[in-house]
Amino acid sequence: MARPRRGDILSLTVDDLAFGGEGVGRADGYVVFVRGGLPGDRLRVRLTEARSRFGRGVIESVEGPSPDRVEAPCPYFGRCGGCRLQHLAYPAQLRFKAKQVADCMARIGGMDAVPIRPIIGAPELFGYRNKMEFTVAAAPAAEGPIVGLHEADRYDRVLDIERCLIQSDVMNGLLAEARAFFAERKLPVYDQESGEGLLRFLMLREGKRTGEAMVNIVTAAPQLTELEPLAIRLRSRVSQTASVILNVNPKKASVAVGVEEHLLAGRDHIREALGGLVFQISANSFFQTNTLQAERLFALVEESTELRGGETLIDLYSGTGAITLLLARRCRWVYGIEVAQAAVDDAQRNAKANGIENCAFLAGEVRAVLPQLIGRGVRAEVVVADPPRAGFHPKALRALLTLGPGRIVYVSCNPATLARDLGELARGGYRIEWVQPLDMFPHTPHIEAVARLAKT
Ligand SMILES: C[S@@+](CC[C@H](N)C(=O)[O-])C[C@H]1O[C@@H](n2cnc3c(N)ncnc32)[C@H](O)[C@@H]1O
Numbered sequence: 001m002a003r004p005r006r007g008d009i010l011s012l013t014v015d016d017l018a019f020g021g022e023g024v025g026r027a028d029g030y031v032v033f034v035r036g037g038l039p040g041d042r043l044r045v046r047l048t049e050a051r052s053r054f055g056r057g058v059i060e061s062v063e064g065p066s067p068d069r070v071e072a073p074c075p076y077f078g079r080c081g082g083c084r085l086q087h088l089a090y091p092a093q094l095r096f097k098a099k100q101v102a103d104c105m106a107r108i109g110g111m112d113a114v115p116i117r118p119i120i121g122a123p124e125l126f127g128y129r130n131k132m133e134f135t136v137a138a139a140p141a142a143e144g145p146i147v148g149l150h151e152a153d154r155y156d157r158v159l160d161i162e163r164c165l166i167q168s169d170v171m172n173g174l175l176a177e178a179r180a181f182f183a184e185r186k187l188p189v190y191d192q193e194s195g196e197g198l199l200r201f202l203m204l205r206e207g208k209r210t211g212e213a214m215v216n217i218v219t220a221a222p223q224l225t226e227l228e229p230l231a232i233r234l235r236s237r238v239s240q241t242a243s244v245i246l247n248v249n250p251k252k253a254s255v256a257v258g259v260e261e262h263l264l265a266g267r268d269h270i271r272e273a274l275g276g277l278v279f280q281i282s283a284n285s286f287f288q289t290n291t292l293q294a295e296r297l298f299a300l301v302e303e304s305t306e307l308r309g310g311e312t313l314i315d316l317y318s319g320t321g322a323i324t325l326l327l328a329r330r331c332r333w334v335y336g337i338e339v340a341q342a343a344v345d346d347a348q349r350n351a352k353a354n355g356i357e358n359c360a361f362l363a364g365e366v367r368a369v370l371p372q373l374i375g376r377g378v379r380a381e382v383v384v385a386d387p388p389r390a391g392f393h394p395k396a397l398r399a400l401l402t403l404g405p406g407r408i409v410y411v412s413c414n415p416a417t418l419a420r421d422l423g424e425l426a427r428g429g430y431r432i433e434w435v436q437p438l439d440m441f442p443h444t445p446h447i448e449a450v451a452r453l454a455k456t
Pocket of ligand 1: 286287288317318319320321322323337338339340343364365366367386387388413
């Protein structure tokens with residue numbers, strides 16, 4: 001067949017899902033990625049991009065649906081960039097994620113024989129998120145600003161979201177109140193080009209176990225008097241509102257983190273209970289965004305460390321210290337290593353609040369701090385690592401091999417870098433005992449996995 005061209009209509013059957021959740025099909029051997037295509041779908045696809053080895057297309061019509069295709073319950077599905085897999089039945093979402101992990105182990109890590117445990121599904125399929133970040137954007141009509149999420153693959157366009165199914169009714173109530181207030185008061189929206197205007201983001205957080213909610217309004221200027229009435233309104237109308245914060249980000253960078261923070265009402269943090277501990281979470285703190293599934297993840301980590309009480313443990317990439325603090329109860333001493341000073345401060349505060357004294361948090365990059373610890377003569381029987389998507393830096397991995405703990409429990413949010421790092425660790429003298437996929441974010445292509453390693 002001649003190489004297809006942009007605009008061509010092709011008939012194809014989708015046979016797989018790619019890493020980000022796009023369907024992958026072949027028309028006469030030519031590979032086409034189709035957003036919204038599901039394995040088993042027979043589709044007519046219009047090519048929007050035609051490269052020499054593959055193309056991208058959009059669905060013109062579904063000629064025969066996949067047996068796993070379901071009606072997506074969210075009215076924004078297909079346009080919103082959030083939940084890309086809502087139209088795939090949940091058991092099939094789990095099969096896709098488990099297969100991605102197995103494929104990465106074989107293709108990237110060269111480890112076909114590693115046992116992959118059955119994936120652990122999430123206990124809640126909707127309303128599971130404890131944090132959402134909405135962008136405030138100017139609406140074309142004058143009825144008030146858009147408060148919503150970015151459109152799929154369009155970072156320049158924001159979709160107005162009245163109700164999001166992956167957050168709770170309480171958070172949806174807060175979203176509605178804030179939207180109505182912004183419209184009534186005709187508050188100006190920040191304009192990225194000119195740098196003028198006020199409103200930038202609305203971030204909502206909720207302690208799922210405590211019921212405490214936080215509203216964090218991110219603006220370009222500290223206009224407290226304009227927003228104080230919103231804080232009063234939220235406190236009186238949504239009883240769960242425990243904290244209303246104003247974060248000021250006057251910089252061009254489109255991030256929901258401010259350079260200064262003002263308390264508008266309540267406390268400067270909310271609390272969340274997890275694994276028997278209570279964590280204080282402030283507006284800019286990192287905290288796992290699915291509380292119930294994080295509890296299962298951490299229980300699995302705890303069980304996998306097989307702590308007896310006398311060990312020294314190092315928690316690499318410790319964030320706000322959830323794993324460090326949960327494991328401190330089971331061993332002699334824990335070091336947490338984390339690059340973000342703010343997260344280290346939160347971890348120290350949470351250690352104090354929970355009366356945990358057998359831990360120390362060290363701020364810095366793992367590749368620098370871990371060799372320093374080893375140089376000071378510190379040894380550890382067990383290491384837990386929960387790196388960001390990029391996985392280990394090669395120097396950090398070498399330091400881990402030098403430390404040579406008896407057991408490593410590796411928590412990963414990216415199976416590709418997990419497979420790469422496990423391959424290195426296997427070559428460095430570790431046996432990969434098993435890999436356990438786990439679904440933290442139903443309806444999205446995100447994949448979490450835990451691996452347990454033992455020194456051979
Ligand atoms: C997936 S999070 C870990 C979260 C943590 N387990 C928790 O529950 O709070 C990864 C963490 O690694 C930190 N990080 C990223 N690069 C790092 C580096 N080179 N050295 C140390 N920490 C790093 C990030 O700031 C982030 O807090």
